[in-house]
Amino acid sequence: MNLHISEKIKQAIHLIEPEQLGQDIWHILEEQHFIGLLPHFIVNHICQKHHLDHKQLALKLLPITACYSHTPISNFHVGAVAIGISGNFYFGANQEFSNTNIQQTIHAEQSAISHAWVNNEKSLTDIVVNYTPCGHCRQFMNELNSASELQIHLPHSQNNPLQKYLPDSFGPKDLNINQLLLDEHDNHLNYHSQNPLILTALKAANTAHAPYSNSYHGVAIQTQDQRIFFGSYAENAAFNPSLPALQVALNHLFLNGEELANIQQVVMVEQANTLSYRKMSEDLVESICATKLEYIAL
Numbered sequence: 291m292n293l294h295i296s297e298k299i300k301q302a303i304h305l306i307e308p309e310q311l312g313q314d315i316w317h318i319l320e321e322q323h324f325i326g327l328l329p330h331f332i333v334n335h336i337c338q339k340h341h342l343d344h345k346q347l348a349l350k351l352l353p354i355t356a357c358y359s360h361t362p363i364s365n366f367h368v369g370a371v372a373i374g375i376s377g378n379f380y381f382g383a384n385q386e387f388s389n390t391n392i393q394q395t396i397h398a399e400q401s402a403i404s405h406a407w408v409n410n411e412k413s414l415t416d417i418v419v420n421y422t423p424c425g426h427c428r429q430f431m432n433e434l435n436s437a438s439e440l441q442i443h444l445p446h447s448q449n450n451p452l453q454k455y456l457p458d459s460f461g462p463k464d465l466n467i468n469q470l471l472l473d474e475h476d477n478h479l480n481y482h483s484q485n486p487l488i489l490t491a492l493k494a495a496n497t498a499h500a501p502y503s504n505s506y507h508g509v510a511i512q513t514q515d516q517r518i519f520f521g522s523y524a525e526n527a528a529f530n531p532s533l534p535a536l537q538v539a540l541n542h543l544f545l546n547g548e549e550l551a552n553i554q555q556v557v558m559v560e561q562a563n564t565l566s567y568r569k570m571s572e573d574l575v576e577s578i579c580a581t582k583l584e585y586i587a588l
Contacts, residue, residue, distance in 0.1 A: 295324045295547045298357035305353040311340050315354060324547035326358050327409065330377030344373060345443055348418035351379070352445070355402075356420060358544055359383035363392070370419040372402035374411040375436075381405065381545055385537070390577040394570070396537050399427040403434070404524060404538045405545050406472075413472055418443045428456040430531040433499075433524070435470035437461070461527050467501045471524055475499075477506045479561055479588055487512050488586065490520050491559040494535060495588075498523040507560035507567055509535040511543055513552040519543040523567070536571045540578075553579040561588040 293301075299319060306312035318332060319325075328336075337347055348371040356369030363386045370382040382402025387394045396404075399417055406414060413436045417423075422444060423431070431437060431452055442450045453459065462470055469475060477496045483489060487510045494508025502525050510520045521538025536558070543553075556575050560566060568585055575583040 292549070294549075295357060296320070299324065299354055302353045302357050306350055308340070311336070311350065314339070315351070319354075326355065326381030326383075326405070326545040326547075328379040330374075333377055333379055344377070344379075345416065345418065345448060348373060348379060348416070349443060349445060349448075351381075352418065352420040355381040355383055355398075357383070358401075359398070360385045360387075360544055362386055362388045368398035368419065368421055370398040370402040370417060372399075372406045372411075372414050373416040373418070374406055375413040375415055376411060378406075378409070378411065380409065380411065382541075383544070385541055385544060387574060387578060390574050394537065394574050396533070396541050397424065397427045397430070399423055400430055400524075400531075400533050400537075401541050401545070403431070403471075404521065404533060404541055407524070408521060408538065408542050411472065412474070414440060416441045416443060420445060423455060426531050428452065429459075429461075429528045430524075430526060430533070432456055432459055432461045433471040433526050433531075435472045437470075462501070465502065465527055467527065469499070469501045471499050473499075477561075479506060479559070481559060481586065481588060487518060487555060487557050488559065490518055491557045491586070494520045494522040494539075495559045495561065498525075498535065500525040502527065502529070503564045505561065505563045505565050507535050507558060507562075509539040509556065509558045509571070511539050511553055512555040513543070513548055514554050515552070517546075517548065519546065519548070534567045534571060536567070536574055550578045553581060555581055555584065557584045557586065559586045559588065
């Protein structure tokens, strides 16, 4: 039986020291219905109260961020915090989906970064994670507009530039791409509809980062209580670390304390110029819920 996120966090809160810090974090998350995000003013308040800097607080939060993982295959929990230039903390955790191909997986660093993206963060300063980033995630982080300044922090090693983990790297500049992940832009896609779920998916497609294929898609998910979660496609210079919009939307759902069982409707809007994510997304939706993917081609 899957525990609700509140129960997972309740079981892990004792891992935060000192005890009062753990209790403060519990009350804050409880008040915001376990949304995995700490606004900058709350971060500053906690740091001042407990005499911590932002990096120290993020490291202490890792046992809590790992609670947001969904790992029916590996049962291995990775937690991350992406720190925005705004000072906001965005939680992230690895997400796995059984009964489909393993490439549908979301890594914890991707989770935290995409969580920041759907919350309109403009740039990231730091990634804090409880295990050393794999090569897949190092390449994904290299797509960010702050990749050259990004700092990586682990429990056993802090203040590491991304270049330390990705020397002699290949990235957007090698392909003469100037539009980077988290840069603000509009893909100028149009579709006439009054349906708010379709319009949300269209808006997500318009912010998709796909400078290599020029194929754009966005996804919107509606739950039984009418909450809407969305995601945009995040493409990568090395292709394979690219993150489909459905995964970004599902991650958005998980980090808001929602569950797959509550999904009622899923809409995908896509302009498929040189590739399409339709089949891959249909397979994943079929494997996780009773509804089918509603697909709109532009």
